[in-house]
Amino acid sequence: MVQIKMHLLVCGGTGCRASESAVLVEQLNHQLKLNGLADEVKVITTGCFGFCEKGPIVKVIPDNTFYTNVTPEDAEEIVKEHVLKGRKVNRLLYEDPETQEHVSDSKHMEFYQKQVRIALRNCGFIDPENIDEYIVRDGYAALGQVLASDPKETIDIIKKSGLRGRGGAGFPTGLKWEIAAGNKADQKYVVCNADEGDPGAFMDRSILEGDPNSIIEAMAICGYCIGATKGLIYIRAEYPLAIHRLEIAIKQAREYGLLGKDILGSGFDFDIELRLGAGAFVCGEETALIHSMEGFRGEPTIKPPFPAQSGYLGKPTNVNNVETFANVPPIILKGWEWFNSIGSEKSKGTKVFALAGKINNVGLIEVPMGTTLRDVIFEIGGGIKDGKRFKAVQTGGPSGGCLTEQHLDTPIDFEHLAAAGSMMGSGGMIVMDEDDCMVSVAKFYLDFIVEESCGKCAPCRIGSKRMHEILEKICQGKGTMEDLDYLENLGKVIKDTALCGLGQTAPNPVLSTLLYFRDEYVAHVIDKKCPAGQCKALKSYTIDPEKCIGCTLCARTCPTNAIIGDKKVPHVIDQSKCIKCGACYDKCKFGAIQIR
Amino acid sequence: MKIELHDSHIRQIKEICDSFDNNPGELINVLHKTQNVFGYLPEEIQRVIARNLGIPVTRVYGVVSFYSFFTMKPKGKYAVSLCMGTACYVRGAEDVLDELKKELGIEVGGVTEDGKFSLDCLRCVGACGLAPVLMIGEKVYGRLTPSMVKGVLAEYE
Known part of the structure; x- marks a missing residue:
């Protein structure tokens, strides 16, 4: 050999x-x-x-x-x-x-x-398409240990570890399992929520692509604990590679007898099927996800009943996020005391973030809970791109909020982020610099919500649309100061009255930017200016007479003939004719066109 | 526009439904498979699926229209999709989109007259390190600027 x-x-x-x-x-x-x-x-x-x-x-x-x-x-x-x-x-x-x-x-x-890798422990170390490599790194050892003990002991370990749901809400995982275990039924289900819909977030996908077996193992452990023999992974159809690797992993686990009948001779049966999503953000909400798995429109329903009581096909169902599951095997192997010693007071362990936007080191990171935003952005992230100034960081995706320089020393955990007006969310972290207009960013998220609202309840369907229209008006320079009050009131009403998590959190990006960047809104409304220079309708183009040599290139380029001037004499832009297309700016070789 | 479904098409759809035991709970999987075969899901196809699964066509239409992955209009030969995730947005995806619309002469969701290109936005490909990202078919183009759009499209001329 x-x-x-x-x-x-x-x-x-x-x-x-x-x-x-x-x-x-x-x-x-x-x-x-x-x-x-x-x-x-x-x-x-x-x-x-x-x-x-x-x-x-x-x-x-x-x-x-x-x-x-x-x-x-x-x-x-x-x-x-x-x-x-x-x-x-x-x-x-x-x-x-x-x-x-x-x-x-x-x-x-x-x-x-500064990273501590628990959920990502195998990503980048093993071949995800070969189960042997997972097994060599203690894979399926936790399952073996759990199957030889009382399910109650395992639930107790998870409870004591302090693990909380990584999908966003932070519900204690052990408690969720205990509730599902306590409900009697002939059939129960374990569901893995891999419907990662946050734009700019790719934590779950990376775990599934890099270490699919860890999810399979954890789901089997959960199944044993709550008394379920069937597992379902609800995954976005937009993730073909993750689907492919999961299919391979499931097949290999079956061949090794780690899925199927009588796993490891324990008498416990468990198998997993994949269910594909079809592009609907709201399906990340657990009741909507369950309806989607049953072949219906993914509309949420009022809780209670909780899925743990009546979920998939009306049976008790335990739904956990991918990253939550990825933490389970190490907790079993290393003990709850180990996991509980990492992190902050109420948020234990680590959190994976997809760091993106105007930052030098875009990537996937895992840090202990309680690490500050400053450490993540400036140490791990390497600071802001092109030496620009940090302006805001958005956490929690369309449900979260924008935090500013004053929050840089905030420890990242469930409580502190919520107190600062944002949320942990599933782990998207988008960094913005001085060139980003916060009104536009708020509009971007509302645009997303309007498109993704399932339409079932009026506050979300109609309210978010109205908020979007007001933001559009402000970006066009047609907003009034009353509009800012409308936005705030409407946002609060939607938060209080919407049916599900999507609607209840939809106004967050607007409310948090209104709170921390009110000046910027006011500049759009009163001065008709976009301080970041991003809103097209509020830009004005002028020509610097010092730099213009009168080459006429811009005048010939202008589609509306808004630029006037004779040869070799500095030109002028007629603001009433200018459509702000930027063609002159692109053409000028002397940097004479200024944008304000 | 009315479409005439060939008998062989109807048989093909029936086979897909049969492979899922004609279980209405598998509707989304049936639609995925059918769209893979036909490229889109016009009304006529939805009717055949409804008949096979024994459910009202309204329920099929309700699901097709709910999920953005399903389309009732055929796509272009080359499906151009621009990522509109937040990371791409803050790195200038909107300007790239404007340029794409201008070059192709269509709006988002449209298809060029010759059927060659269709334009769509999608939410996060997950290649945020390469933002802004454009996909044409399976091929990914990263770190795009508006001035690169023409060159990228020219590869498909």
Whole structure:
């Protein structure tokens, strides 16, 4: 038998695949073969490493070299230099932005230093399409342990660990299991909510793509605890890669007897089916999700009855989010005391965030609860892109709010984020800089809500539409000060009266920006100006007479002939004719066109 | 526009329904499969599905119109979808969208006259590191600017 001397781990997450990481894998294999190394060096496609900004990533084991921005053309050099001669390819190493030095080991990168990986423990380490690799890293050991003990003991461990639902609401997981376990029925169900609908969030998808077996194991554990023999994963149809890897994992688990009849000889039966979503944000709400799984429109219904009493097909159903499940096996193996020692007072463990927007290190991160926003944005995230000024961070997606500079030292946990006017949500974290108009951002989220409202209850269906219209009016420069009061009142009414979580939280982006960025709203209304310069209708283009040399290029470009002036004489824009298309700005070679 | 369904099409739909035991609870899976085969779900197809599953056509239509993944209009040969997730939005997706509309001469949800391109927005592909992101068919284009749009579309000429 030939011994494998070296592993090349290549990120196969959606982001890196979009940058041709699959072609890179082919090229690496091709080069290894050409150099007669195919038997000694193995290329493994893994899940997301998290450092999406610099993808595709290649990690070399055993020396832990971390290559960034690798293209298929780099395969030859990596094989010939690093694999054959043991010389690192310096130009592909991460460069520390402060010291400008090459960092070879990811352990020494600031991006990874403050992270603690529990839910993401296997992402970027194992081949998600091979169950053996999961098993080697203690996979299914927790299930074995649980099946040999009383379900009540396991529920007790989960309760004591302090694990709370990672989908957004933060309901204690152990308590949820206990309630479902206590309801008697001939059939119960375990449901995994993988309908990750937040725009800009990709935590659950990365876990499913990088470590699908951890979810299967946790669902089986949950099934044993509550007395369910059937599991269902409700996953978005927009996640083809995650679906593919889950299908493989389920098939392999069945072959190994880790799903199906009499698991590990314990007499416990459990199997899992996939249910595809079809593009509806509201289906992340558990009652809506259950209706969707039954083949109906995904409309929510009033709770109670809770799914734990009457859920899928009217049977007791326990619904947990992907990340919640991913935390379960380590808690069983390492003990509740270990998990409970991580995090803040009421929020235990870690939280995965999808860090995106105007930030240097876009990616997937996992930090202990209680880490401050400042640490996440400036240390792990590497600060704001292009040296711009930080303006706001949006957490919780369309249900959350925007926080400002004054909140940077807020510890990230369920309580503190809610107290500051936002929420934890499922883990989307979008950073904005001085060029982002907060009124536009609020309008963007309302736009999303208007489109995604299921239409069942009037406050959400009609109210969010009216709020959107008012915001549109303000962005057009036609708003009044009364409109701001309307927005606030309407927002509060929707919060109080909407049927489900989607409607009740829909006004949050508007209310939080109104609270923290009122000046910006006022500038739109009174001064008819957009301070960030983003709202097109409020922009005005002028020509700097100092810089204009009268080349007439802009005048010839202008579609409405709004620019007047003779050759070699500074030109002027007729504001009454200008449609603010920006064509002159793009054409001017002398930077004479100014936008205000 | 009325569509005449061929007998072979009706048989094909029946086979899909049969593969799910004609269980109305599997309606969404049936619709996914059918749309995979036909590209879209016009009224005539919905009627056949309703008949096979033994449910009112209103229920089928209710589900088709509720979920954004299902479409009652055929897409273009090349489906152009721009990501409108928050990360893409703050990195300038709106300007790219304006440029796409201008170049293709259609609005979001439309199809060009020659049937070649259709334009849609979608919510988060999850490649936020590459924002703003555009997909044409399965191919992903990242870090787009309005000035790159013309060149990308030209690849499909």
